[in-house]
Amino acid sequence: MPDIFESATDAVPAQSEPDAEQMAAVPGDLPLSEILIRWTAQRTQFRHDNTTLPLAPIPGEPVEVWAASGEEVPIERAVLYYTVDGSRPDRSSTALPMERARVSWDPHAGYITHWLARIPGQPAGTCVRYRIAGWLARPGSPPAEEPEPEIWAQDGQGFAFHFSGERAFTTFAYLVEEEQQRRPPSWATEAVIYQIFLDRFRSDAADGHVATESDPQALHGGTLNGVRAALPYLSELGVTCLWLSPLHLAESYHRYDALDYFRVDPRLGSSADLQALMAEAHARGMRVLLDFVPAHVSWHHPAFVAAQMDRQAPSHDWFYFERWPDRYGTFLDAVPSLPSLRSESEGARRHIIASALHWLSEYGVDGFRLDHAIGHSMDFWCEFRQATRGLRPDVFLLGEVTDTPDALRRYHGRLDAVLDFPLAAALRSTFGVHTWDLGRFDRFLSSYESYMADGPARASFLDNHDMNRFLFITGNRPELLKLAALCQFTLAPTPIIYYGTEVGMSQRADISTKTFGGDAEARAAMPWRPEDWNQELLAFYRSLIRLRRALPVLTYGARRVVHLDTSQATYAYVRTQAGGPHLERGDALVLFNLSEQPQTVVLPAVALPPAATTLLASGQAPVIRRSRHQVAITSEPLSGAVFSWQEGG
CATH class of the missing domain: 2.60.40.10 (Immunoglobulins)
Structure with missing residues (x-):
């Protein structure tokens, strides 16, 4: 999603400091x-x-x-x-x-x-x-x-x-689809996705350094070859899918304002550079999603320029003119530089869908993150789905649906999955700024999971390019980020990592204050000197990704709450393929202590059999004491852990 602020007037009204809930807000969390x-x-x-x-x-x-x-x-x-x-x-x-x-x-x-x-x-x-x-x-x-x-x-x-x-x-x-066709491709369900903001990720320079410009809206120099050079790092991290921000020809650094849907922006590299990136990513077992922007274009896009000049232009009906030529529909009716494409225009549809097929066929991309999906009708998305699946049956369509859970559910059968804004808001409020206690989080999670059971698949995230970075909203406390990531990766939705989160990237100010340029503050240059990384956090993320990939139950299993104590801020759930009270082989027990003190959780002995081991802890490994009928687990302050009974254990 583009930054509305960058297209607005330079006069910024005085603003009060945002409170914790405002800092944690996500775009889809509608008031x-x-x-x-x-x-x-x-x-x-x-x-x-x-x-x-x-x-x-x-x-x-x-x-x-x-x-x-x-x-x-x-x-x-x-x-x-x-x-x-x-x-x-x-x-x-x-x-x-x-x-x-x-x-x-x-x-x-x-x-x-x-x-x-x-x-x-x-x-x-x-x-x-x-x-x-x-x-x-x-x-x-x-x-x-x-x-x-x-x-x-x-x-x-x-x-x-x-x-x-x-x-x-x-x-x-x-x-109308067979049951199997309604599900996302298995590679996407089992993926760990890494979101890359191209201009700010890595340059062609040997050290990958991206310029730090004084103008937050300026180009900083990230390139496709820079991403290719980072593939060894990303492979070692363990991610299996890359989400690249828009790379077509556009005006701005973020490229959500297309000038040409069919051309690679030469400031990022050439068509050959994209093909080389795709080939090497695929050779390493990584899929690639392109951020696709079908709902609006730049006001300098040739189709819009023609529509403004001539009512008889073939592209005139691609746009809605309330009063031709200067009053027209735009992104959220708030950004004149981003005229909206009409969902009901057959010409606009043909152009957009043809461009999607172009990226699939010419470059072998594996799917699309679909920007501002609410900007088009379900009729449009059905046609888009049929066309892309007709070319690539295993294509993955992930929608940015900034709307209520009721609206998210209705994309089932139209898109494969939606970005999980409600879950992001809950994770940020619970683990990031502590405006929710664990009781509220559990009530939300139980209700939400049940409500969304017959909706599309979901992809989870803690932060992205349109919101404050998670580490920033915690007051730069990595232990809280670890807890949130542990929860994210042990819930069913496909997890997404925003570039740099794994090494401790933060920011200088809240994006709503506009002090340093709005959303651009959450889109800073990726550091490439290892001495600038939080190595402990990076090691935790590598272990977390290995855990997710090693335990299928985290993707496909049911979730059952086995402990909740809001007074001591402790919480535990089991991810299981079975229905009984026992922790079976391959199951996982996930435990959280959100208090500032050590806490002991007592569970029935069958909840953690002696053969189970601690697979991952965000801090020191918990201390386990057993009696005949119970198991007591003592964890340090602000920590979490995953236990599992593995085959052969």
């Missing part, structure tokens, strides 16, 4: 006030929030489609039109009259009428596209003969609920 605005908008809208049951159907399974109309939109009848041949639905498509299923009342939105249609089951590989038409009730008026729809249901999620008219998302879709 309640914003959620309520979206909820209240139902009063005046006819909406389909991609509410289908099931979310991702298997072959032959019928699908319920639900829509809702607010009390200020008196819909008299509604009809769903759908196609299965890839064409955009219209009134000539197969029609399903919707039934008025029920009326509910909400304290914010008032009375809501719920409409239901059932689309028959379809064979595997089908993309079902649909639109929902509505006709308003007009008491006392004679019925017209087959009138045109007066309103089309719009997507009410993400940022799209703000839209109306031709800018609204009114075409929806889902894919």
Whole structure:
């Protein structure tokens, strides 16, 4: 995601120092006030929030489609039109009259009428596209003969609920896939991902040094060859997948403002440099994800320049103009330099999808981290998924969905996985700034895991380029970072490490203060002198990655809480393939002490059999004392450990 601040005025209002919760905030952690605005908008809208049951159907399974109309939109009848041949639905498509299923009342939105249609089951590989038409009730008026729809249901999620008219998302879709096809490729599920911000990572210089510019928005000189030179370091670290920040031709150092979706930015290197990087990464067993930015471009992109100059230009309908040529839709309607691409434009779609296929076919990339995924409709993502999987069946699509858990769930069957912003917020609040105690964390985790069970896969992180670095929010306390990482790597989502976190990178000031340039403060140059690294932290991360890769139960097992004591700030859970109280072979027991004092946790003896050993501790190894029926584990302050009963133990 680009930095909004860098496109704003130079005049920065005085700001108070952020509190702990603000420092720990993540982009997807929406404030309640914003959620309520979206909820209240139902009063005046006819909406389909991609509410289908099931979310991702298997072959032959019928699908319920639900829509809702607010009390200020008196819909008299509604009809769903759908196609299965890839064409955009219209009134000539197969029609399903919707039934008025029920009326509910909400304290914010008032009375809501719920409409239901059932689309028959379809064979595997089908993309079902649909639109929902509505006709308003007009008491006392004679019925017209087959009138045109007066309103089309719009997507009410993400940022799209703000839209109306031709800018609204009114075409929806889902894919029918076999059970195995709905899952991410196994290589992605089992990956440890390392996020690289190209301009700030490593240069072509022999020592890899990246210039420290006084201007935080200036180019610092990171290159593709620099990343290639770092592959031995990354291989020794143990990561199995690299996520590269955008590398196409763009204006800024971050490159979330594309000028050309098909060209490698020559400031990063050449096409041959990218091919060499891909070849060596693959030879080392590493996959590569490209950060792909399909929702907006630079205002100097040739397509937008042409659209502003000529209403008859082929690219004119790629963009939404409220008042041509100078008032148009932009990223979050906040950054004029980033005009948004229209999700419903067939021309824009063809261009974006063709560029994704270009990177897959020409360079052999393994997938995409999809920036600002809420900027496009589910219909767009279904087409994107079909096209990319048609070329590479094991492609991995990871969406940046900065929205509520309710919205995240609905990407199941559209994208493989989503970045786990809710979990990041919880980890940062619990382990980073201690505004949550372990009781709140456990309640969140238990509810959230259950709620997301039928959603897409998730990828976890502690920090990234759009938020304060984790070590910074702890007050530069590595022991807290270790605890958070231990928790992150022993939960199911695929873990991501932001470059430099493993060696103790921090920052000078909170990004919200704008003291040193906003988000750029969390995007500092990677240090390449080993004497500048926290070697103990780096060794811990290497061990943590080995542990994750050696214990499949951390990826595929169930989680069961075996201890929680908020008064002494201790917490323990088991990752297991079995359902009983015993720790079986291959299972893992994970224990945390978040207090400033040594603490002893007493568990039933079966929770840690004598054959189990301490595989990893964030500090000194815990002391274990056994009796006939119990096991007492004493751990030092602010520490965590993983125990397991391995084969042969």
